[in-house]
Amino acid sequence: xxxxxxxxxxxxxxxxxxxxxxxxxxxxxxxxxxxxxxxxxxxxxxxxxxxxxxxxxxxxxxxxxxxxxxxxxxxxxxxxxxxxxxxxxxxxxxxxxxxxxxxxxxxxxxxxxxxxxxxxxxxxxxxxxxxxxxxxxxxxxxxxxxxxxxxxxxxxx
Amino acid sequence: xxxxxxxxxxxxxxxxxxxxxxxxxxxxxxxxxxxxxxxxxxxxxxxxxxxxxxxxxxxxxxxxxxxxxxxxxxxxxxxxxxxxxxxxxxxxxxxxxxxxxxxxxxxxxxxxxxxxxxxxxxxxxxxxxxxxxxxxxxxxxxxxxxxxxxxxxxxxxxxxxxxxxxxxxxxxxxxxxxxxxxxxxxxxxxxxxxxxxxxxxxxxxxxxxxxxxxxxxxxxxxxxxxxxxxxxxxxxxxxxxxxxxxxxxxxxxxxxxxxxxxxxxxxxxxxxxxxxxxxxxxxxxxxxxxxxxxxxxxxxxxxxxxxxxxxxxxxxxxxxxxxxxxxxxxxxxxxxxxxxxxxxxxxxxxxxxxxxxxxxxxxxxxxxxxxxxxxxxxxxxxxxxxxxxxxxxxxxxxxxxxxxxxxxxxxxxxxxxxxxxxxxxxxxxxxxxxxxxxxxxxxxxxxxxxxxxxxxxxxxxxxxxxxxxxxxxxxxxxxxxxxxxxxxxxxxxxxxxxxxxxxxxxxxxxxxxxxxxxxxxxxxxxxxxxxxxxxxxx
Numbered sequence: 058x059x060x061x062x063x064x065x066x067x068x069x070x071x072x073x074x075x076x077x078x079x080x081x082x083x084x085x086x087x088x089x090x091x092x093x094x095x096x097x098x099x100x101x102x103x104x105x106x107x108x109x110x111x112x113x114x115x116x117x118x119x120x121x122x123x124x125x126x127x128x129x130x131x132x133x134x135x136x137x138x139x140x141x142x143x144x145x146x147x148x149x150x151x152x153x154x155x156x157x158x159x160x161x162x163x164x165x166x167x168x169x170x171x172x173x174x175x176x177x178x179x180x181x182x183x184x185x186x187x188x189x190x191x192x193x194x195x196x197x198x199x200x201x202x203x204x205x206x207x208x209x210x211x212x213x214x
Numbered sequence: 215x216x217x218x219x220x221x222x223x224x225x226x227x228x229x230x231x232x233x234x235x236x237x238x239x240x241x242x243x244x245x246x247x248x249x250x251x252x253x254x255x256x257x258x259x260x261x262x263x264x265x266x267x268x269x270x271x272x273x274x275x276x277x278x279x280x281x282x283x284x285x286x287x288x289x290x291x292x293x294x295x296x297x298x299x300x301x302x303x304x305x306x307x308x309x310x311x312x313x314x315x316x317x318x319x320x321x322x323x324x325x326x327x328x329x330x331x332x333x334x335x336x337x338x339x340x341x342x343x344x345x346x347x348x349x350x351x352x353x354x355x356x357x358x359x360x361x362x363x364x365x366x367x368x369x370x371x372x373x374x375x376x377x378x379x380x381x382x383x384x385x386x387x388x389x390x391x392x393x394x395x396x397x398x399x400x401x402x403x404x405x406x407x408x409x410x411x412x413x414x415x416x417x418x419x420x421x422x423x424x425x426x427x428x429x430x431x432x433x434x435x436x437x438x439x440x441x442x443x444x445x446x447x448x449x450x451x452x453x454x455x456x457x458x459x460x461x462x463x464x465x466x467x468x469x470x471x472x473x474x475x476x477x478x479x480x481x482x483x484x485x486x487x488x489x490x491x492x493x494x495x496x497x498x499x500x501x502x503x504x505x506x507x508x509x510x511x512x513x514x515x516x517x518x519x520x521x522x523x524x525x526x527x528x529x530x531x532x533x534x535x536x537x538x539x540x541x542x543x544x545x546x547x548x549x550x551x552x553x554x555x556x557x558x559x560x561x562x563x564x565x566x567x568x569x570x571x572x573x574x575x576x577x578x579x580x581x582x583x584x585x586x587x588x589x590x591x592x593x594x595x596x597x598x599x600x601x602x603x604x605x606x607x608x609x610x611x612x613x614x615x616x617x618x619x620x621x622x623x624x625x626x627x628x629x630x631x632x633x634x635x636x637x638x639x640x641x642x643x644x645x646x647x648x649x650x651x652x653x654x655x656x657x658x659x660x661x662x663x664x665x666x667x668x669x670x671x672x673x674x675x676x677x678x679x680x681x682x683x684x685x686x687x688x689x690x691x692x693x694x695x696x697x698x699x700x701x702x703x704x705x706x707x708x709x710x711x712x713x714x715x716x717x718x719x720x721x722x723x724x725x726x727x728x729x730x731x732x733x734x735x736x737x738x739x740x741x742x743x744x745x746x747x748x749x750x751x752x
Contacts, residue, residue: 122244124241124244124329125241125242125244127241128238128239128240128241128242128243128244129242131234131237131238131241132235132238132239132242135231135234135235135238139231142224146284147223147280147281147282147283147284148223148224148227148280148282148283149282149283149284150283150284151283
């Protein structure tokens, strides 16, 4: 199913939707939003691409293998939750620092903390899993397997 | 109340963290099956080691608590480890390690490549999270974590049969999750808290609205579905016989027990205000679960279907102990769970070996030679597990049933005692049927199996090793029934002493409120006090 209108629209919509997901991601600290929702928005954007073109070109667009993406996301989330331990703080405590702050003028600068990286991990994880589901469903099924549940062959032993 | 800062109090989350790290790393190493296998096994071994450490710690000292992110209870999420939670985590570790070892020889490489190992790790993390969390909503989250991975494992790489089983499983479990979530929302609406200790405090202080009893029954329904209790158990026998044997075994060993755990936690710690009413429902459900499960098993002619119906039946025994609600009965439930997890997982593993050796799981079409003659050792392993399940002395199941029956007699609940005893006999009948059909008979060669799609082949060494180790644990529980029972009693006392749990999570001041009578804003003020004490998370 090739649709020129959908494909053209997708070319313009994809960057906008991804930008929107970044906005939602960043505002999530104090307002509705955050890694999970933003990840879903990004996944919706890529799903649109997969529908307009095909699963293979979306995989090419994503560059990184989805399994790796899930792994990176989970690792990042765990690492940012565990990082406070290195500073003698409780597991999952927020560690914060600020860039370019000026105490004299009371300018807080740009605050960066472990919750941001935790959310980024969630974001990648959600994009990875959602896209893995969508792309697997869009791709033609592999050879169906009607054999028994337990088969032992190849390097199983 | 916050315990020592830093690494020292990381222990309560380690059984969750270790398998999650293993899952994350093995996802990154998706190209190499060998690395995934190694990481998975390492994750399960790490989980077991941390769980054993936890058990030793809580056996020696008080309940361990970790306030995640240093947010004070009841606002943050508390991880709480008492004896019951710790022993459940140890059992999860044992079954986890066994599953990884057994999978190496039995699950086909094609399936293993479909992220089999990371999924198992996430499943284990979810199970342990459910056992260790002290927050009702967090419990829901861990349920979802383990359910999502179990959905994937159940359907993984399967054909029509597996997908059909998975659909039934997913549908009923989603229904149960929805009920759980609704009930959680209602609890929050009624009590303004989701921290289990805080809920327990408010219910004990007597300032919980009547509606909480109704909500607790809703939760009972949700957990009852997960535990496969009567009347909503039919998803279990419809799905557990379809995935690979290793997956069946870990499901059979652990997943329904998470439901039982949640029931026990809810109806010993939190919802005890109307225990005569709620526990009466549980008692009826327990009796019917036992009876219907064992009768269902009697009509089945497939190895794993018989075993699946027996899971249902055994769940009845566990709920019976909870329903009787005496210290002895709760101890019986804990003993039963300890015994059951090991035996049931082992029976499914042995079913896998028998299937390998016979080339079929049907109990009608047996192999050409008697399995007993061909593989006497495997047959002996089956006898240990099956007789233990049926409650033959001196194996672990006998003591588990004995304690429950004794508790029933003491509580003068004659109906449930009679049911439990009769169901025990019928269990023996079922196990004898498997023994006769699958292990003993050498039928007429003309009676060739119709569904034989593969030729029999010898099991891998790891498979036999796994079953031997689990059978040894069963025998050891039988031999050391005394110490195990004493531990169960201590765990039961801890469960029934809700104040101990509340003190561990919310601190001494919380209980002072309890004595001066209920104040709705009590725990809020406590929380403010602790905030000043610990300092906010930033």
